[in-house]
Amino acid sequence: MSVITRLDGARLRALIDELADLLVDTVDGGASVGFLAPLDRAAAVDWWQRRVDAVSAGALVVWVARDDGRVVGTVGLALPDKPNSGHRAELVKLMVHRAARGRGLGRALLATAEGAAADAGVTLLHLDTETDSPAERLYGGAGWTRIGTIPDYATDPHGRLRPTSIYYKRVGVGAGAEAGISA
Secondary structure, eight states, X not given: OOEEEEEOHHHHHHTHHHHHHHHHHHHHTTOOSSOOSSOOHHHHHHHXXXXXXXXXXXXXXXXXXXXXXXXXXXXXXXXXXXXXGTTEEEEEEEEEOGGGTTSSHHHHHHHHHHHHHHHTTOOEEXXXXXXXXXXXXXXXXXXXXXXXXXXXXXXXXXXOEEEEEEEEEEOSSSTTOOOOOOO
16 A cells, blocks of 8 residues: 655655656656656656755645555645745646556545645646646546647657647635645
8 A cells, every 4th residue: 555745855855766766667658747768867866856945945745655665656736936826736747656557546646636735725726748648537537627738739758749738626615715835
């Protein structure tokens, strides 16, 4: 059974090697999460290291799922820095290791982020994902609303231009109220 925990900056720093391995596995598995394959492990480590300050400052909230002490999944919420957008957050980098897929871990990570957002008063979440990817089934099944696609938005891990679908989901109560997730 997986255990999902929220990371602070120090815990993120301590797990960077495992998170880098997860990122490399995700890209190698064909998921479009912003990187081209093959992803150099050092680049994955560097990417996660550059997230530590954002997590420490409370601009990025990151959770990890662990099985038998090993990181097998992650999800994040990027919080906006503008005064008129404290009610919303972007769901980012939902990743599940290929060896841990098919057990509901993606849905559990998604529910964790949604619940934490709602608990903090966030009322609107948004995300983008590669059109026709397995992730679209996850988001659609979890009640997210697809609002459209952007053609040729990004390349997949193999460098082919792909469309991206944009989704949103209202969470919590009091839609429209200003709020944020504190560090």
